[in-house]
Amino acid sequence: MSVLERDPGDRVQVLDEDGTVVGELPDIDDETIVQMYHDMVLARHFDKRAVSLQRQGRMGTYPPLSGQEAAQIGSAHALGDDDWLFPSYREHGASLVRGIPLEQTLLYWMGHEAGNKVPDDVNVFPVAVPIATQTLHATGAAWAASLKGDTDTAVLCYFGDGATSEGDFHEALNFAGVFDTPNVFFCNNNQWAISVPRERQTASETIAQKATAYGFEGVQVDGMDPLAVYKVTRKALEKATAAEPPDSGRRPTLIEAVQYRFGAHTTADDPSVYRDSDEVERWQAKDPIPRLESFCRDRGLLDDEAIEAIESDVADRVAEAIESAESVPRPLPEALFESVYETMPDRHHDQLAEIEAIREEHGDEVFFE
């Protein structure tokens, strides 16, 4: 029986909180497991530095990911070369795995339009700040892959527990169910939509069970268990790309990855107003990084030396990315008008001239006083 064919409330787990194997391991090589560990440590370190940059006034508002590394890294590693990814705004770790450079992510949160430009060979959509809107885009892209006969392509889409309250989420899943699109809808249920707890988003016992109403499978997974996340996502992607019966053809799946946001919703948020530190501590016991570290040590995949090497590599990479992002000069006024249309209309030339006239007369600094 596929791991997807179970009760939506029967949470999939491979590692327990101590990193002991309690479920069937996914089909995954050791190298990938170590790479996943590396990427989780990298995402955690990046996150810590990004929060600190914001605190120092070197970056704008930033949404931290700490606690959610397993869900992001585990699922992104399950993707194949031809698959597409539609993120929300917190998946800096998954984006990194798929080829968005760290400095690009930093630039975006530093307020540079250049940070929104995804590299040409990377099929990751730009960050979606409005809630749940990307779920429909993901359905559309998957639908197109199906219509164009691209049988190796599946589409993974991230969104939060709060997003499941938006109409777009329901429309996206409904279309996917009706048109058999090769989608994996991946809900990062981190328990809190800013200050509103998961129980207040839906009276459903699980988010996974919502898939039933749209006619496809929903599965709940321990989102702080990277191997369980990998296993479930891999299976869902295989189903999405299964070309012919008897595999019943291409079908969507809803994955609910149960996890916790250790930090604030964004650096502008103060979670101590709405949740207890006891609760945070309970979830910190499920921290995905020590869990995978413990598993890797037991299997002889990592030792002190290897871990130190990873930590040092990660620190260097993040430091380099910060230096590189901070060395990008402030964009010039013409960037305001770039890429609004394919061809810049006359009124944009006039409006740019208005800015340039002021700069010429008074200097650039009058805009920044």
Place this chain on the structure above:
Amino acid sequence: MSTHETTGQTQSLTLVQAVRDGLYTEMSVDEDVIVMGEDVGKNGGVFRATEGLWEEFGDDRVIDTPLAESGIVGTAVGMAAYGLKPVPEIQFSGFMYPAFDQIVSHVARLRNRSRGRFTCPMVIRAPYGGGIRAPEHHSESKETFYAHEAGLKVVMPSTPYDTKGLLISAIRDPDPVIFLEPKLIYRAFRGDVPEDEYTVPIGEAATRREGSDVSVFTYGAMTRPTMEAVEELAEEGIDAEVIDLRTVSPLDRESIVESFKKTGRAVVVNEAPKTGSLAGEITAIIQEEALLYQEAPVNRVSGFDVPYPLYALEDYYLPNAARITKAITETVEF
């Protein structure tokens, strides 16, 4: 019914505190008033505009909703028609679009469609505008969308005093009001605000500075750079009048025309993208009602016709004192 005691006292509040005080005051005098939205309860709103209201009035009157703007506004339509006075908050005006169908197709039109049998007295509050280094979709100024829609009133205050008075007027108004709050100046300064209930009428502009050379029409957060520019120009001998519109639908045509007839010259300052913005509507009012008084073309200092940029570029986007000064000088010297 009222449990609210008058004090006769005045407090020194920021604009966002005046929002909170307006809600508190009106909730105290009218038990049909309810606040609903994302994070408005225990969290007190992401800008603290509803701080302490949940503790004071409880879960049934200060409601944390699921994350669904269409759900918030759509259920508020039913609540308003049934007899409550909902004050839904949309966390940022850039997130109003899921509710746009409800606002345009139902909030604005329920009275008209039912020939007055059902009405929709609600106030949809949302912070708007740029300048706070916010993330994408958090800085837009799209009041034109709502001013374009018959059946809605659109209020955009610029002082703590007006904010409380206009908010109470809006809640008491028999028609729906879109109440757009200039978050750039949420905490920029304090002003005297009476503790008691009072109203500031919707649809009436305020003269912020009297002058005889040129009329400058503005509203919301743009009143500040406008006043800065005008005070500097006064030292150079240009005597500008500043009209703070306060309500952008309905516009106070009388005040606009009266001021223009006195000066014969006009500059409009707003941060919405220029094309189709209310600056054009104000220009048209002047053309229609005061053409023979006109001494110079009307000059518009607006945002540019681009998606609101990420913050590294927003200082070029937002009208500033230098641009306003240049426009006023050109208009006066024409």
